[in-house]
Amino acid sequence: MNKTYRPSRKGLIINTTITGLVMLVISVFLYFILANSGASNHVNLIIVAILAATAFLYTAYVAIRFIYEKIIITDEALIYKGLFREKIFEIEKIKGYKKINYNVEVYSTVKYPWRTIKISDFYNDIGEIREWLWNHCQNLDLAELEKEMEVYEDDMQEILMDDNYGSNEKVVEENYERNRKYFNLFSYASLGIAIWYFIYPFPYAFLTAMVIGLPIIGLIIIYTTKGMARLYTGKSSAYFNMGVHLGMLISAMLVRALLDTNILSYQKVWGPAIVSSILLAPLVYFITRKEFEVEKFSKRFISFSFVVIVIFAYVFFTIVHANEQFDTNDYKVFYTQVTDKKITNGKYETCYLIVNDRLPNTNVNEVKIWEELYENIEVGDSVTIYLKPGVFKIPWIRYVAKKSDGG
CATH class of the missing domain: 2.30.29 (PH-domain like)
Structure with a gap:
């Protein structure tokens, strides 16, 4: 030919x-x-x-x-x-x-x-x-499909043979289908809330509570399904992949933290986040222990790494959001003068005012503000900064205004 x-x-x-x-x-x-x-x-x-x-x-x-x-x-x-x-x-x-x-x-x-x-x-x-x-030539699509089907069938056989899921195959199959319905319900809810929170976060406090609460519900599902739902699975696994949905929720928390929160210093977040993650890790390990019952070290390492990342990311952004959204303390008003302005270039442009005095109880003299306010304030203007102490004693800025506007 x-x-x-x-x-x-x-x-x-x-x-x-x-x-x-x-x-x-x-x-x-x-x-x-x-x-x-x-x-x-x-x-x-x-x-x-x-x-x-x-x-x-x-x-x-x-x-x-x-x-x-x-x-x-x-x-x-x-x-x-x-x-x-x-x-x-x-x-x-x-x-x-x-x-x-x-x-x-x-x-x-x-x-x-x-x-x-x-x-x-x-x-x-x-x-x-x-x-x-x-x-x-070999059709690699068919080869991959056969491999995925093999993984799925091996996982399914493992589930059917596990006494923890039922006394016989029929009972296991019934439990599997029932758990699938619960998992699908959680999947739709987490996807909807994550998109809602990402695109149009109103009512803000309610959505923040939902985004913080849903990962806890996810862990409860993992525990009650005795490992049928897992934090980390391959795309062709018969086990339910909870990690994708928790990842969407945490990603939404990340984006809203970048856009909406105004903590004076994230250095005050690292300590509580690390300590809380360490305290939470044994509980999460106990709930997800089924994921570590594999022979290959590489799979155990991937599962362990994923669990560590999920715990820390969740805890970190929960502290950031809860510290502001559920802070019912009174404002503290701080008056100062603008000495400089700057815009940081990155994935998102961020506008800052450099003020004359360090803010109370911090070493910070930079204030993040919206672009509209940034354009209306000039170097030398006096500004009023409304501070709140935060639920976790991590100070944050609620509002900034020119002194003539803020009294």
Whole structure:
């Protein structure tokens, strides 16, 4: 056999159009970001020209590459010839192939210099290529599916043979289905609360209490199901994976802590978080002990590491949120003068005022504020800072205002 395959005209049009639209959206997005940076019209015009040229050139490159590339199948090898490179996979050195989105990816057992050949679904006679791959190479999707099914069946057999889950297989199956219903209910509740808290956290105190409380309910489910639900499982395991849902809740707590909380010094959080985690660890270990009953050290280590991370993250952000949300103490008013301003650049921009005096009972003279207030306060202005002591005696700022506004 010696046959050459090329991309179809339909594929060329679709790929070029999609690439052009994506580049257009990215260019417009970048333009608005740069345009709002305060640059002059001349600079903005240059930016527009550069973005337009880049978008056009990249779209043209994708089109030319798609026109030029081809796949050649011989009796000895699978060959890819592209615009700048050529890949030759000898048949006996092909590991297998997988279907990924709108492509078939062929993998070689030799990693250097090229490990994969990507064949678009928009090739002419793509059916012939797939048939050849099916007859000459291993279908890695099926191999992975078989492996996942094997893991699932092994776990299921382990559950059915465990006397802790029931006196016989029928009882175990009934318990398994009942526990699945409870777990699914918890899954939907945790997903809904996490998204709600992440996107629109109102009512704030109620949602904070729910996000803090649901992981405790998750541990109760792990305990009452006697290990059918676990903090860490593989994606194909028959055990219920509680870790994904706890991870979503903790991630929502992290995002809201970054956006909403205003603790004067996180150094005061580390100590209580570490001590509380150490005290909580034996209880969590007792509840999740089934996860450590595995022969492989690597699996025990992964499970142990995951448990440690979950405990500390949960405790840390619980302290951060509870310290503010459930603080019913009176305000303490502090007057000072702004000596400087700064914005930290990261995943989220954060605005700070540098004040003349250190805040009470701290070594802190930086105050985090909202961007709107940051723009209305200048160096030299006097400000009023409303402080609260915190539930765990970790001071935090409730409100900042110019002294003329705050009295």
